Amino acid sequence: MSKIHVTTQVNGDAVEFLCEPDETLLDVLRDRLNLTGAKEGCGTGDCGACSVTLNGRLVASCLVLGAEVAGSAIETVEGVGTADALHPIQQHLLDHAALQCGICTPGIIVAAKALLVQNPDPSEGEVRYWLAGNLCRCTGYDKIIRAVLSAAAEMRGENA
Amino acid sequence: MRYVVAKDSRDAVALLNTGENARLLAGGTDVLVQMKLGNKTPSLLIDIKSINGFSDIFAENGGFRIGAAVNGAEMGAHAALKAMWPGVVEAVELIGSTQVQGRATMVGNLCNGSPAADAVPAMLAAGAMARVEGPSGTRDMLVAELLKGPGQTKLGKAELISSIYLPARPEHSGDAYLRFIPRTEMDIAVASAGVNLVLDASGTVADATVALGAVAPTAVVVPDAAAALLGSKLGAQALEACAAACAAACSPIDDRRGTVEFRTKIAGVMATRAANIAYTRAGGQL
Ligand SMILES: Cc1cc2nc3c(=O)[nH]c(=O)nc-3n(C[C@H](O)[C@H](O)[C@H](O)COP(=O)(O)OP(=O)(O)OC[C@H]3O[C@@H](n4cnc5c(N)ncnc54)[C@H](O)[C@@H]3O)c2cc1C
Ligand code: FES
Ligand code: FES
Numbered sequence: 001m002s003k004i005h006v007t008t009q010v011n012g013d014a015v016e017f018l019c020e021p022d023e024t025l026l027d028v029l030r031d032r033l034n035l036t037g038a039k040e041g042c043g044t045g046d047c048g049a050c051s052v053t054l055n056g057r058l059v060a061s062c063l064v065l066g067a068e069v070a071g072s073a074i075e076t077v078e079g080v081g082t083a084d085a086l087h088p089i090q091q092h093l094l095d096h097a098a099l100q101c102g103i104c105t106p107g108i109i110v111a112a113k114a115l116l117v118q119n120p121d122p123s124e125g126e127v128r129y130w131l132a133g134n135l136c137r138c139t140g141y142d143k144i145i146r147a148v149l150s151a152a153a154e155m156r157g158e159n160a
Numbered sequence: 161m162r163y164v165v166a167k168d169s170r171d172a173v174a175l176l177n178t179g180e181n182a183r184l185l186a187g188g189t190d191v192l193v194q195m196k197l198g199n200k201t202p203s204l205l206i207d208i209k210s211i212n213g214f215s216d217i218f219a220e221n222g223g224f225r226i227g228a229a230v231n232g233a234e235m236g237a238h239a240a241l242k243a244m245w246p247g248v249v250e251a252v253e254l255i256g257s258t259q260v261q262g263r264a265t266m267v268g269n270l271c272n273g274s275p276a277a278d279a280v281p282a283m284l285a286a287g288a289m290a291r292v293e294g295p296s297g298t299r300d301m302l303v304a305e306l307l308k309g310p311g312q313t314k315l316g317k318a319e320l321i322s323s324i325y326l327p328a329r330p331e332h333s334g335d336a337y338l339r340f341i342p343r344t345e346m347d348i349a350v351a352s353a354g355v356n357l358v359l360d361a362s363g364t365v366a367d368a369t370v371a372l373g374a375v376a377p378t379a380v381v382v383p384d385a386a387a388a389l390l391g392s393k394l395g396a397q398a399l400e401a402c403a404a405a406c407a408a409a410c411s412p413i414d415d416r417r418g419t420v421e422f423r424t425k426i427a428g429v430m431a432t433r434a435a436n437i438a439y440t441r442a443g444g445q446l
Pocket of ligand 3 (some may be wrong): 098099100101102103104105135136137138139
């Protein structure tokens with residue numbers, strides 16, 4: 001197999017990489033770009049642990065080829081908040097103890113952020129449906145949903 | 161395996177025609193899963209998402225033409241399309257999670273050939289037309305004419321679909337799609353139904369199409385179920401006759417997700433409930 005040369009943008013930085021034609025964006029991020037935030041829970045689109053945004057759209061990076069992202073803009077969990085200044089979603093996940101093993105958490109953060117960009121004031125039902133493709137084996141979801149709702153409230157300037 | 165970005169439909173058709181084990185790649189939510197599971201390993205992947213017009217939705221002769229690379233999230237965000245064909249859009253929006261919606265296309269759903277594909281009964285009910293491009297040119301055909309069996313379509317080896325056309329609607333019309341799944345989200349239809357109705361000014365059904373999914377080797381149009389609704393205002397008798405006609409059209413598989421008996425019964429339940437929704441959307445008072 002001959003490798004494909006791809007130029008694209010990840011978290012605002014221009015990047016280039018060589019990848020196999022059948023290599024997923026998830027593998028490129030983790031193995032070639034050292035961005036190991038996105039996780040492989042299933043590799044078949046079912047769990048959402050590999051969530052990233054591609055040109056602003058939430059996708060499962062295990063169902064995108066590295067070759068497909070030439071000239072795109074990708075956002076991963078590494079682009080959300082910093083160690084000193086967590087994003088409100090990250091802070092509220094911590095405050096609500098909404099993670100245990102943490103495998104699902106990067107995907108939840110990216111997915112929840114994408115929701116709040118297009119809907120700053122979602123109902124509980126809207127959050128649950130939006131995150132239905134983000135599986136969590138540990139928490140039972142309730143704390144995650146509450147954390148996202150309270151992060152949304154803070155971001156709207158309510159009970160901050 | 162090679163990965164090639166097709167420049168235009170002609171290029172894609174020529175690549176399909178090379179005799180290689182080629183596969184078209186739209187959203188990849190079936191193709192990449194099947195490659196991962198080792199079911200289907202093409203030697204050439206032809207990405208059609210960069211072809212001019214393939215990612216566009218545009219108004220045409222009072223209806224809408226939807227490019228083959230338009231994903232579910234884009235269809236859901238198109239207010240005018242959703243207002244005209246809410247049943248088709250809701251069927252597409254049922255496909256997978258938010259993440260899957262960001263990639264999955266209606267044409268990919270059709271061409272993957274699953275008997276339970278959610279968009280297909282809704283497209284059948286709507287009378288959707290597929291624009292097919294191949295070595296001998298372009299033709300428009302009803303989506304219904306393309307259905308063949310599990311994992312198959314009637315497309316030729318070097319043919320592709322460039323767009324789907326949803327026609328103009330008369331006044332007082334509405335469509336709806338419903339599926340039964342054992343959970344609330346993220347599952348495959350056990351039985352499903354798409355219904356499209358046109359009412360006259362008095363609210364009587366003047367035209368109807370009923371289509372079922374997941375109860376036969378392909379999605380099926382059920383003319384008898386539609387005939388049962390004609391001339392009615394969806395009274396109990398019409399709905400019962402519609403459900404009976406749906407049951408008669410079922411030849412489902414028996415599996416752990418649904419028995420033959422259950423699928424046969426639920427198909428009619430989905431159809432009559434979808435008919436009620438379509439009727440209300442068409443402006444009828446139940
Ligand atoms: C987690 C998950 C959940 C899912 N849930 C559902 C669900 O609830 N309901 C449902 O119906 N499906 C579901 N699916 C299946 C899949 O998402 C849909 O079938 C989707 O619509 C496929 O579209 P795509 O663009 O991703 O197709 P692709 O994977 O790109 O292609 C699918 C097939 O169509 C062919 N093809 C693509 N474009 C064309 C074209 N223009 N002309 C001719 N052939 C073409 C491809 O070669 C391939 O054979 C799910 C999948 C996943 C991973
Ligand atoms: S690893 Fe991508 S959805 Fe599970
Ligand atoms: S915290 Fe373990 S999977 Fe969610």
